[in-house]
Amino acid sequence: EKFIAHLKEMGITHVQVVPMFDYAQVNSDKNYNWGYNPYHYNVPEGRYVTENYADGTQAVEEMRQMIKALHDNGIAVIMDVVYNHTSGTGDGSLYDITVPQYFYRMNGTNYVNGSGCGNEVATNHAMVKYYVIESLKHWMNDYHINGFRFDLMGCLESSTMKEIYEELYEIDPKVLVYGEPWTGGTSAVVEGALKSGEADVGEGFGAFDDNF
Numbered sequence: 001e002k003f004i005a006h007l008k009e010m011g012i013t014h015v016q017v018v019p020m021f022d023y024a025q026v027n028s029d030k031n032y033n034w035g036y037n038p039y040h041y042n043v044p045e046g047r048y049v050t051e052n053y054a055d056g057t058q059a060v061e062e063m064r065q066m067i068k069a070l071h072d073n074g075i076a077v078i079m080d081v082v083y084n085h086t087s088g089t090g091d092g093s094l095y096d097i098t099v100p101q102y103f104y105r106m107n108g109t110n111y112v113n114g115s116g117c118g119n120e121v122a123t124n125h126a127m128v129k130y131y132v133i134e135s136l137k138h139w140m141n142d143y144h145i146n147g148f149r150f151d152l153m154g155c156l157e158s159s160t161m162k163e164i165y166e167e168l169y170e171i172d173p174k175v176l177v178y179g180e181p182w183t184g185g186t187s188a189v190v191e192g193a194l195k196s197g198e199a200d201v202g203e204g205f206g207a208f209d210d211n212f
Contacts (some may be wrong), residue, residue: 001069008073012211014079014176015070016149020045020063027053035080037117040094041135065143076146078176079139083123083132084184085115085154093119096181103128106141106187114187123160124190132160133167140171149165150179150205154187154194158203161193165204179208 007015019035026048035045044059053059067077086093086103089111095103105112105122106168114120124128139145148168153161162178179195194205 004073013074018081019082022075038082038083039087078147078149079145080149084149084152085117085119088118112188113185114183116184123156147176152184153179154183155189156193158191158193161205162203181207
């Protein structure tokens with residue numbers, strides 16, 4: 001409460017939270033982790049619960065409590081999302097286990113590594129793009145997230161980012177959508193969101209300026 005009161009006192013209107021979906025580092029590992037190793041995009045990370053973690057319900061409840069407390073003080077919540085890669089592939093990926101290699105851009109039997117993290121999510125595949133959009137809607141509808149900052153947005157097509165914005169705008173016209181206009185390596189993306197400055201007029205999503 002004191003922390004949020006301090007943010008409010010400073011005139012903060014939005015906070016951007018580091019990735020808080022479930023990532024691959026286990027809860028018992030207390031080493032710091034930024035959260036850029038996604039495992040399950042649609043559930044909260046369990047490491048952030050206050051104490052005595054028992055099951056995923058506690059993480060759900062406490063995340064919702066945090067977001068509500070910020071909202072009660074007039075502060076919007078931006079979620080840092082990492083839909084460009086997952087922490088692993090094969091048996092280390094929920095998505096590979098479900099439909100082998102469909103979730104990723106492939107070069108023959110090799111995983112394309114445009115993220116620099118060993119793989120690259122294939123948002124050009126119809127059901128992958130659908131999954132990402134539905135995941136974002138889930139965070140907006142079920143957790144009342146106000147916007148999203150996309151890690152390595154250059155790995156996603158500009159057309160996909162435009163569609164994402166339009167879908168989320170239908171839920172909340174004030175939604176903020178922005179991200180890093182670059183990749184983490186040589187990507188197989190076609191017409192990626194590789195803006196070095198502001199996004200094209202009418203696309204709805206924003207990008208950082210390298211000069212900043």
